[in-house]
Amino acid sequence: MEHWEVLAPGGYRFVYDDALFRPSTDTFLLASLPRLKPGLRVCDLGCGTGLLSLLLLQRQPALFVTGIDRLPAATELARKAAEINGLAERLTICSGDLRDPLLPAGGFDLAVCNPPYYPVGSGGLPAGCALRSARSEATCSLPELCQAAARALRWGGSFCLVHKPERLADLCCALRETGLEPKRLRLVCKNAASAPSLILLEARRGGRPGLAIEPALLLQTSDGTPTAEVNAIYFRQQEDLS
Template sequence: MEGHYEELGGGIRLWVTPAHKFGADAFLLADFASPRAGDRAADLGSGCGIVPALWFRGPEPAPREAVAVEIQEAACAQMARSLAEGNLPAGRFVPLCADLRELRGRLPAGGFDLVTCNPPYTGPGGGLLSADPAGRIARHETACTLADVSAAARYLLRYGGRFCLCHRPERLADVICALREAGLEPKRLRLVQQRPAGAPWLLLAEGRRGGKPGLRVEPPLIVEGEGGFSPEMLRVYRKKENKKEGGR
């Protein structure tokens, strides 16, 4: 399998390939979700497993268990390799090769405190379909829709549990509607901008099962500061130098 290891920090490394890799949105989502110590978490459409892997870097609290749900067998094989060779904690980082639309009987209803997802951003009829099957599943709502993802999160979450996802700002209305229709009340929203004067390119949203109405809009997260990454982005990446590096 063509690929290489990416060092994530804290001794954790992840096997990535051209078909199943990650970008800045995964780091932002993992940080936005911030599981509490003792949480049982699940990441839907996990790909190479980047979001749950980031939670085990330390020193922040890590979940007692993080189930990485992924439908593509090649991506699941990557996670298995990372688990075997990348210092991920066995028994706590748990790859699960499954369709997120068919989790009944595979995972317990209401058994999770936190669910995350970096879903396909392009809805039905939006843009040209990727020729590559892996890219098509990752970028287009062909294997699952926003409604499917929200319904899966609703099934997994306990009462009061949190669902965190990232998406494109132009689909904010779709996100809010999908969360509410699934019984996940939108509680937190944050927009991500490359620069202070630029338009947002990503949204981070949190819905809560059984939550009361009331959405908190947080200050925007700015990616670039003077001379490179902003202080907050340096914190997310766990970098000390205020400069951008290739690959992220």
């Protein structure tokens, strides 16, 4: 079933389908990581129905975003969202495998991705093909994703993604092997007493070694309510995250 919701009062509308990609906290958190400026050329690798692209455009309307996904049902909805939001000149959706050289090499300042977290054979998978591809690396491995990002980015461009803490070593190795140097790392924790459940990482093409560990992103306060930063990420209050 197709669902439409609003990112913020008066903001963009996004769409999802129960058989494809449901909205996740991970995507909203990832959208807060890139340092956005007007005019940046952004590629959303594995864009699904376009939620991450719309979140970035909600933060910085003067971006030029290109999304790519291999599932025609997802890209059809993403194109519909771009049209409904009047973003024909700002958001372009491509159908195809991100591992193929479909995007212009070196044509982007920023690449973003909410990738599948688990390698093939690491556990049970959902029944649907689309849901399996969102969870498992069966159709795109971590090294292949990093290769695609490196190919798309200009020299000095950034790659921002969200992943699981237990894959940090794999992620850093895959990034370095493709010329993407990890530069910023932020741990995501439920609260100040919790171990991290996610990581947000920015790498730079051709960057020098040196990784900055930023303060943890806490999801809840001591009394269990969302933190002010989480409220801002979900556009529940006015705060500039650019």
